[in-house]
Amino acid sequence: MEENPYTDVANFSRKQRCRQGTQLVLLGLGTAALWAVLLTLLLLWHWDTAKNLKQLEETAARNVSQVxxxxxxxxxxxxxxxSQAAKMAQNMEKIQVEQETMKSQDSELSWNLDGLRADLTNFKSLSLNEKRTVVDLLEKLQEDVAKLRIELQELNGSKCTTCPENWVNFQKKCYYFGEGAKTWIEARYTCEDLQGRLVSIHSLEEQAFLTKHADMKGSWIGLRDLNVEGEFIWMDGSPVDYSNWQLGEPNNQAQGEDCVMMLGSGKWNDAFCRSKQDGWVCDQLVTC
Structure with a gap:
């Protein structure tokens, strides 16, 4: 049997259309699958973003609450x-007021204390000066009596030239030439311990004798102006009827030279009472 050529063409056309339909269906399915995947990804992204935003909101809320x-x-x-600073400021103001009050009271007390000290010093000075004056007068009277006794004994034929051991006799007086560094006051008390006093000088002859025997480095003598500046007096209270000052002396250097020492040359020089001299000279009356 012979095949109809028109039939073959029709069959081929049907097959062609079926194949195209299948391809379109497959394309549609693929497109749908892609959209499904995209939608799924979008949903996942949206869900994750929403979750992160919620966490951020919660964290921000906690931070805001904490802040x-x-x-x-x-x-x-x-x-x-x-409030504490205000209280402290008030307390500081009170303390400052109290400090000012205390300063005022302290100043007043200091002023009163200084006045009391000055009065006490003046009283002590007056008492000491009066006591020293009385003692000096008593010693001078005793020495005058001793001199009169010596003169009476000499008139009665006694020989009055006796001096203690290590003392030197000259013109009815005995002299002790001490050695060893001492201040003026130390030399004075040492002479008193030896039953004498720091030497008084009343003549050129006596000065020559002392210059010959005294320490060549310098010696303390019994002249001073401790009570009244410039008013020198002897330890025995006798007047300064003879002097042998070094040229330019006394000069009271630095307002503190109140005691007198004899240089090796025999000249006198006012010096600091607390300075030390290698020599010191004591005297006392001879005995019969």
């Missing part, structure tokens, strides 16, 4: 500090 609490606590602390 608010910290801010409130800071404000409370600041208010407390301001």
């Amino acid at each position: 608010s609490r910290n801010l409130e606590r800071h404000k409370s602390q600041q208010l407390g500090q301001e």
Whole structure:
């Protein structure tokens, strides 16, 4: 049987259309699958983003809450500090007022104390000066009596030239030439311990004798102006009827030279009473 050529063409056309339909269906399915995947990815992204946003919101809310609490606590602390600072300022003002009052009282007390000290010093000075004056007068009277006794004994034929051991006789007086560094006051007390006093000089002859025997480095003598500046007096209270000052002396250097020492040349020089001299000369009356 012969095949109809038109039939073959029709069959081929049907097959062709079926194949195209299948391809379109497959394309549609693929497109649908892609959209499904895209939608799924979009949904997942949206869900993850929403989750992250929620976490951020919660974190931000917690942070805001914490910051608010910290801010409130800071404000409370600041208010407390301001209140404490105000109290401290008030206390400081009170302390300053009390300090000023204490300073005023202290100044007044110091002024009163200085006045009392000055009065006490004046009283002590007056008492000591009066006592020293009485003692000096008594010693001078005793020495005058001793001199009169010696003169009477000499008139009765007694020989009055006796001096203690290590003392040197000259013109009815005995002299002790001490050695060893001493201040003026130390030399004075040493002479008193030896039953004498620091030497008084009343003549050129006596000065020559002392210059010959005294320490060549310098010796303390019994002249001083401790009570009244420039008014020199002898230890025995006798007047200064003879002097042998070094040229330019006395000069009271540095307002403190109140005691007199004899240089090796025999000349006199006012010196600091607390300085030390290698020599010192004592005298006392001879005995019969």
